[in-house]
Amino acid sequence: MSSFTRLTIDDIARLASVSRTTASLVLNGRAGAYRISESTSQRVLAVAAEHQFQPSQSARALRSRASHTLGLVVPQLTNFAHASLAEALEPLARAAGYQLMTVSSGDDPEQEAAGIGQLLARQVDGLIVVPCSADPAAYAGWAKRLPLVFADRRVGGSPTPFIVTAAAAATEALVADAIARGAHEILYIGGGASLSTSADRLAGYRAALDQAGIVPADDWISERDYLRASGQTRLADWVARHGRYPQAVFTGGITLLEGVLAFVNAHGGAGPDFLLTFDDHPLLDCLPQAVQSVAQDSHALAAESLAAVLALLAGQPAEPERWIDASVRRRQR
Template identity: 55%
Template sequence: MSQFERLTIDDIARLAEVSRTTASMVLNGNAERYRISAATVERVLQVARDHHFTPSQSARALRSRRSNTLGLVIPDLTNSAHAALAQALESQCREQYRYQLVIVTSDEDPVRETEGIAHLVSHQVDGVVVVPCTADAPRYEQWVKRLPLVFADRRVETSTIPYVVTDAAETVATLVGEALAKGAREVVYFGGQPELSASRDRLAGYRHALATQGVAEQDDWVFQRDYQRESGYALMKAWFETHGRYPEALFAGSITLLEGVLEFINEAHRLAQAPGHLMTFDDHQLLDCLPLQIDAIVQDSGQLAEHSLRCVFSLLEGKAAPESLRVPAQIHYRQRRAANQ
């Protein structure tokens, strides 16, 4: 037996000494429509306040066919980029649409991701934003007849589901190209799962920069594993042990990979030795506090959230979804700032 008391509308009706129908009308805002007296309304509301009672959201959803909640399936909330996207979505849901956001994490596991989507659907969310962890389109398309589903941050190229992603290729090409233009002739790339669209876009930008600057990619420059901190550490450790030094320049495909890289550099050399030019996709304010000057690509979480929600609500209202969109990113230059000081 649970120690917690779960009040129902029948309990409120009994305590207020009114019928269940009257209590329901009052609590659902229909008292004036059915000409319920002010005294009765106040009595019911006072009982509800005294017992911290709110009407069942599930019951409301059944009546209105809207739950006023959206779901977000995201790989990892410890990733600052994903956390920033979740925060932007939650704020905009609440402030602009009067919706609540329900978040589940996939931990980059397709099975867990599917279970998370199913859980949200079973709780009658009105739509779902997904940061997909696989390129397997049928995993997602099975849901599109049930509710609006939109991809954010990543896309699935073989799917027709609309997406909103960062224009990573162009920004990575700019950042890496500038390092090459300044004289770097060895730029190592650490990336995540190669099947993910984000990984392909970032690697494409890196390779475009090499081609534009006339630099041939070497066999020991590109390594892809996943976006976990442990992978950044392992990749940096392996590269250093193989070459006996750090690369001339290094691009980390995510802030989590960079965390692992910095962990190894700190453990091995207390940050006194490092790649001559460090670059990363995604930014964090703590990078301002490091002795190493790390240039970072900054995603526009607000725009990603805004356009994702616009897609969801267009579909929810029976309209055609807006076209998929690539949101521009910015570069936070720290090395340039340090050179000018």
């Protein structure tokens, strides 16, 4: 049996010596409309504050048919880019009058569907999803039930509005900069090939090589997932075949870079001459080897995603697609 005491609106009313209706009106900000005296209002609020009481959001949602909550679905909260998106979005949503509820899909479609189902069961008013499936049908049903927008990734063939980073252009600039500084052998380690983020980053990599007249060897490009172990294994496989490090390595995400660095640290040697990665992290400033990176604008992604879902909530059309510029971080050692 739980030792915790769950207070109800009836308890607050009894402690404040008012009716349940009066307590409810005060706590829901409607005292003025019903001419409840200031002294009574202050007494109710003081009792509620003393007992850390908050009105039931579920009851409020039933009355107003709006919960003033939004759902965010991300593949991994340990992924710095997704964590940064959630961190940027939460205060923006609160300022707009909404509480953000975040769930993780683990980059698994079934887990994603279960998480969205739980958010809908809690009556969120709208959804912002970093999709893990490339199948538009996976989201069509949800989009009919409530406002839904995609952030960070898009789904081909889906009419759902999306807000994503202009990754191809940023990746092309990053790789082209390395080529200009002497890189001519660049191993590409990417995530899941079916994801739009992977396609955009690979397109930028290929564009930079094409512009420089470099034809990638058959074993330069590989895509699996965004797990750290995949970055480590991919570099290990290449070194085992060639007996040396590649001149340069581009990783499609910071977690893949972690795997590359783990291999280099475990096996010694100078490592690749050039390390390039999509996504940025403050720790990259502290490494002994310079890592050139693409820094996404998490605040702009969050702000535009929120604007899109709020537009849909207001019955207005959201911009169907929004591309957010990223910046290249150049470091020297």
